[in-house]
Amino acid sequence: MAPSGSGSVKRSCQRVLYWIPVLFISIIVCWSYYAYVIQLCIESMGNIGEKVVCLLAYHVFFIMFAWAYWKTIFTKPMNPSKEFHLSYADKELMERVDRGESQQELLRRIAKDLPVYTRTMSGAIRYCDRCQLVKPDRCHHCSVCDKCILKMDHHCPWVNNCVGFSNYKFFLLFLAYSLLYCLFTAATDLQYFIKFWTNGLPDTQAKFHIMFLFFAAAMFSVSLSSLFGYHCWLVSKNRSTLEAFRAPAFRHGADKSGFSLGFSKNLRQVFGDEKKYWFLPVFTSLGDGCSFPTCLVNQDPEQPPTPAGNNSAVKNGDNHPFPAKPLRESQSHLLNSEKSWPEHDVGEDKEKHGMP
Template identity: 60%
Template sequence: MARIFNTACMLTVLSPAEKVVYLILYHAIFVFFTWTYWKSIFTLPQQPNQKFHLSYTDKERYENEERPEVQKQMLVDMAKKLPVYTRTGSGAVRFCDRCHLIKPDRCHHCSVCAMCVLKMDHHCPWVNNCIGFSNYKFFLQFLAYSVLYCLYIATTVFSYFIKYWRGELPSVRSKFHVLFLLFVACMFFVSLVILFGYHCWLVSRNKTTLEAFCTPVFTNGPEKNGFNLGFIKNIQQVFGDKKKFWLIPIGSSPGDGHSFPMRSRNESQDPLLANEEHWEDNEDDNRGYPEGSSSLAVETET
């Protein structure tokens, strides 16, 4: 598409000054588009560190134990030493029997990547990579610059599309380029803006795609807003607290991906937060879980 845009610009734009402006702006957006796409593809998903893995002795003892209730208790005892607050739907400790580790909060096993991924959102075929804690910011930026890229092409080409219908484009090659660029840009823009809007909503609520489809379960029970810290803090959980890094594809997400601030803890420190979130959720919908609960948990298996 870059080559076609450059060719169309050279064939249809008559003013040299307009050509320069169009091409400079186009390539500036294109650089960020390709940069974020590259980062989304080649930033490896982050796995839990060694302390969440079972030791050789614990693994052997766990596998040799035939009684499920004893195995469950063994995992409970091991999890007491770890910052793990989420549970399965039945209340058991979240354990991956393929990676042999106790899953950190918001961590899930990706069947495509064949490994557990910290704060897993989904496996994306567009970038052939698992989107999680290490690259979710880059994925969002890729969507944002993709939308901007398509919008820029569509808006710059549209005036020449009007000229095409009026028969004011003399070059046959330029006609093809204008039609192709406008059609492809509009088609991708519609699909991308829907996907980007959905992920913006997820970020505003501090949810992953998996958590949006399956309510997190904490030690005190299910809580759909267990990680919701408020709009600004939710954004900072992905992009960091330094706004100068929000548009640049460099790592700025806070934390190590193994543990995350939770709403229940903030409520215990500031009771006003509980009331504020309660009012906010009542405005959105009246169906969900009681807002006064201070639960802690999550389970979704890929």
């Protein structure tokens, strides 16, 4: 019992330590609120009109930033649904069979009816030993959360949460509004920061708050702008941070642009179809997180060439046809400008109607 008790204490201590970066950010934000509202606007600004405008604009940025940050932290990451978990009988069978081809044969049978199209770099079915499930496309196991996370991007210590399908939009808005918050703070504080160095401010404690506020806002603006720009690029390419470092592997091989549908559709996959909700931290991402439409660039060399714009079918080792653009009904409107793959052979349909 002792090892179990010590392990529980260790995990509790780790959970407390994981909140330290969030606490640090919260303290910085609370201090910046006091420094800007009290020391800069109320104590240092003499023009009433400037004071009112700055306070109103500042609170808009502050509220949106805090809202997005809260949603990023406390939105639980989504895990694979039950259909991807192994049944009790399959788990027992997995324990009995040897690792290697026998296990892969069993996994191919299990994954045959699942919307799974990516593979490991060696071409094997992606399986998680810890969670005992077949990994959905773009799903990865987080060692910190000790769970498989749908469309995992990364585990962010600054929000003490995994950034994935359920909160990736919130994370992007958090970066955007925190950048706007810092830029606005630095821009409106600049003239008073200059007065600090030219001895144009009265000798009060507001001087030091104004100085450090400008340094903090400028420093965070630089780091946030690079991070936000990088994630905007990822959204435009429909990639996660993990996929940017290692391209997802399909049956025909690795393809870094396998999930890219074009800039507009890539953007809508994260932010949704209704533009009025794009800038609000409310969940509007398309799909269910378990399957995603793809646009395969490199077709399977064993398949005959198909005309541009048509969908081809790729077969796995079990001769089970898989469409080149896998998607569920909830995502079908993403590709409404393209033909959907046929559910039955065209020749059979013609014979049914007596056509030559």
